[in-house]
Amino acid sequence: MWFLFGGNLGCRGPADKMNGARHILSYAQTLRGGGVERALLRLAGAWAREGRRVTLVIGDAGGPLRTEVPDTVEVVGLGTSRYTALRAVAARAADLRPDMIFCPGSHYTSIAAWTKWRLxxxxxxxxxxxxxxxxxxxxxxxxxxxxxxxxxxxxxxLDRVVVMSEASAEAAIRVMRLPRQRIAVIPNPPAPRLLDAPLPPLPPRYILGVGRLAPQKRWDRLVEIMPRLAQRIPLVILGEGECRAALRAQADALGVELLLPGHVADPLGAMAGAAVLALTSEFEGVPGVLGEALSMGTPVVTTDCAPAVREIVAAPSLGSIVARGDAAALATALDHWLGSPVRPQPVPLPGADSAARYLRLFDDLIAA
Known part of the structure; x- marks a missing residue:
């Protein structure tokens, strides 16, 4: 792997400058699921529809999200899900000579640093x-x-940093010590309805969680308080991850009816049918599942896992925000919404123009 050693690879010169980002390169570790990767695929498809060439370098290009990759997007598979394999992004950029590299999320910034150093x-x-x-x-x-x-x-x-909310912009200024002019606020593009995507069999009434079965999500908090609720009601969690076996064991020990159908291509239908959507994460960036549930008129109960939560759940009529470690408050909030005859009015999702705003950012950055 020659590209891991030696001096700078180099990929551009004065003659390579163009008017705008005609070729955008981005990357991801796998297509097994995850909000970052799904948002990337939506953006990539929209950029391609605008006539831009889009190349995605993917460690493991298989997985459930493979069907969501638009035909107009080029995929370069690396044949492995190892994170360190993404160091090949630098070599691919040297070969393909893109006008812009997009780092799709916080998990991937070390690859951006490596690429900047190598090139x-x-x-x-x-x-x-x-x-x-x-x-x-x-x-x-x-x-x-x-x-x-x-x-x-x-x-x-990073030449520019994109955040998804004003609260996140303030955090970036404070924590990253970034000047405001190097920050752009662009929400994720909304997930389209996939009306032909099948849903797993669901009970008539249920509490819903959507997200990876990973420690960060702290689904164990939700399973733990289920026996305390005034109503006995099934819990459905859509997603896949390493905590599946532990959650199943916990639910069996507590007598909780837990359904783990795995990854679902379009969870909006399940959100529309849920009595309430719960998010129990320890930390998040801007949790898109909250906005998606509210767009379907479904109330939400969430931990205070991100500054942006209060921007999304902007009124008590939309849902409840509880402290991360307060199990009693979580149970009380769920009981309230399970017993409420009133559901929120659907809240339109932001971000319909997000792909275009990214392209303006890219083009302006190149022009500068």
Whole structure:
């Protein structure tokens, strides 16, 4: 793997400058699921429809999201899901000579740093999106200091930073020490309805969770309080991940009716049918599932896992926000919405013009 060693690879020169981002390169570790990857695929398809060439470098190009990759988007598979394999992005950029590199989320910023270092002055502009919490309550004192130090390195390799809410912009200014002019606020594009996408069999009435079965999501909190609720009601969690077996064991021990159907291509139908959507995460960036549920007129109960939560659940008529560690408050909020005869009015999702706003950002950055 020659591209891992030696000096800068270089991929651009003065003659390569164009009017706008005609070729955009982005990357992801797998297509197994996840909000970051799904948003990337929506953006990539929209950019391609606008006549831009879009190339995605994917570690493992199989998985449930493979069917959501538009035919107009080029996919370069690396044949492995190992995160370190994404260091090949630098070599692919050197070969393909894109005008812009898009880092699709916080998980991937170390690859952006590597690419900037490997390509040196020949590196095209890199725009990175903040998709996760900048301040991590799950970190201890040492990790908190190290994490902040890492975030403050981002201005050295990201030419612009995209956040999805004004609250996130304020956090980026404070934590990353970024000047406001290097930050763009662009929400994720809304997920389209896939009316032909099948839904798993669902009970007549249920509490719904949507997201990876990962420690960050803390679904164990939701399973734990289910026996305390005034109504015995099934819990459905759509998603896949390493916590499946532990959640199943916990539910069996507590006598909780837990359904884990796995990944669902379009969860909006399940959201529309849910009595309430619950999000129990320890931390999030801008949790899109809250807005998606509210767009279907479904109330939400969420932990205070991100500054953007209060921007999404902007009124008590839409749902409840509880402290992360307050199990009693979580149970009380769920009981309230399970017993309420009134559901929220559907709230339109933001971001219909997000793909176009990204392209303007890319084009302006290249023009500058």
């Amino acid at each position: 040196g002055k020949g590196c095209p502009p890199i725009v990175g999106k903040v998709s996760n919490a900048l301040e991590r309550p799950d970190y201890g004192p040492v990790m908190t200091v190290a994490h902040r130090a890492w975030l403050r390195q981002h201005p050295a390799f």
